[in-house]
Amino acid sequence: MSLIFADSFDHYDTSQITRKYASKYGTTTVISAASGRRGTAGLTGSTNPGYFGVTRGIPSLATSIAGVAIKTNALPATNKAPLFVWFDGSSFFSVGALITSSGAISIERNYSPNVVLGSTAGNLIKVGIWHYIEVLATIHDTTGQVIVRADGIEVLNLQNVDTRATGAGPTATAIQLGHGAKESSTQWSAVFDDFYICDTSGSRNNTFLGDIKVDCRLPVAAGSYAQWTPFGGAGANWEHVKDAVPNDDTDYVWSDAPGARDAYKYTSGPGRILAVQPVSCVRKDDAGARTMAHIAEIAGADYTGVNLGSTDSYSFLSSVWDANPASSQEWTPADVTAGSFGPKVIA
Numbered sequence: 001m002s003l004i005f006a007d008s009f010d011h012y013d014t015s016q017i018t019r020k021y022a023s024k025y026g027t028t029t030v031i032s033a034a035s036g037r038r039g040t041a042g043l044t045g046s047t048n049p050g051y052f053g054v055t056r057g058i059p060s061l062a063t064s065i066a067g068v069a070i071k072t073n074a075l076p077a078t079n080k081a082p083l084f085v086w087f088d089g090s091s092f093f094s095v096g097a098l099i100t101s102s103g104a105i106s107i108e109r110n111y112s113p114n115v116v117l118g119s120t121a122g123n124l125i126k127v128g129i130w131h132y133i134e135v136l137a138t139i140h141d142t143t144g145q146v147i148v149r150a151d152g153i154e155v156l157n158l159q160n161v162d163t164r165a166t167g168a169g170p171t172a173t174a175i176q177l178g179h180g181a182k183e184s185s186t187q188w189s190a191v192f193d194d195f196y197i198c199d200t201s202g203s204r205n206n207t208f209l210g211d212i213k214v215d216c217r218l219p220v221a222a223g224s225y226a227q228w229t230p231f232g233g234a235g236a237n238w239e240h241v242k243d244a245v246p247n248d249d250t251d252y253v254w255s256d257a258p259g260a261r262d263a264y265k266y267t268s269g270p271g272r273i274l275a276v277q278p279v280s281c282v283r284k285d286d287a288g289a290r291t292m293a294h295i296a297e298i299a300g301a302d303y304t305g306v307n308l309g310s311t312d313s314y315s316f317l318s319s320v321w322d323a324n325p326a327s328s329q330e331w332t333p334a335d336v337t338a339g340s341f342g343p344k345v346i347a
């Protein structure tokens with residue numbers, strides 16, 4: 001599987017957070033323009049100090065890795081603020097990485113009563129400074145492990161520890177970033193950006209990715225296909241779906257014809273590209289199942305991603321190519337700009 005999910009927080013607004021995440025903490029979790037890295041948007045709290053966070057479902061995994069850029073504006077005054085928490089399907093808090101009032105990262109099993117498994121030194125997280133924190137967690141009663149990296153440096157390595165809370169399953173099925181409903185009374189102030197989740201399978205993106213950026217790119221021109229039907233407004237298909245924030249029913253493309261494809265051109269930044277993750281904001285408007293997939297059109301050949309189900313409400317559907325599917329080699333910027341990407345109706 002390798003890369004499972006990445007988020008720039010740059011292509012949607014606060015009202016659309018739960019189109020991508022299983023849940024968010026209350027009404028205080030917001031997308032904030034220009035508060036992230038490189039002048040882009042980030043995820044933060046609307047009250048400072050306050051509570052904020054999101055939970056993303058993942059495939060059932062014993063071992064997974066999460067990474068995020070974080071800038072604190074104030075460390076938690078008391079108690080500890082959750083950075084990452086691994087949950088099982090019953091929402092048991094199995095193991096978490098929490099930020100302390102001294103700027104350490106504390107690794108703990110269960111939330112209440114919590115069991116501290118280990119901690120980094122204090123002053124690791126410095127107020128007002130962007131850090132990139134990555135945590136690998138293996139869920140197990142006896143051979144669990146947790147490895148923490150800060151700014152590319154390993155700062156904690158716990159082996160053969162109990163990372164599975166009593167009553168919790170043997171895997172994690174969700175990762176929480178920041179606060180969730182299971183914690184309380186720990187207010188702090190921070191911003192998250194460039195969030196990723198991967199596992200340890202496959203030949204790429206199967207270990208710590210390092211201090212990455214998640215670079216949001218919107219369609220800039222027509223690609224190889226325009227078989228869906230544009231609705232609302234003027235212009236070509238790609239112009240209906242290039243919104244910086246999805247404008248939903250205002251203008252869009254649609255199709256109910258299995259096999260119908262749309263594909264758009266994108267720009268690329270320079271440098272290494274660890275993965276390409278197409279994201280579409282999708283809903284269906286009639287009863288019955290409707291599935292789609294993302295296609296990459298490369299040199300006239302189509303490569304089709306996993307099937308994605310749609311619902312009557314808008315949701316962000318994403319898939320991942322860890323490598324260029326035409327060459328099985330790492331993506332290059334030229335691969336991205338020469339190809340075109342978009343949705344295909346499967347059934």
Ligand SMILES: [Ca+2]
Pocket residue numbers: 008009010036037040041042193194
């Ligand atoms: Ca961002």
Ligand SMILES: [Ca+2]
Pocket residue numbers: 240241242243246247248250251252
């Ligand atoms: Ca639109």
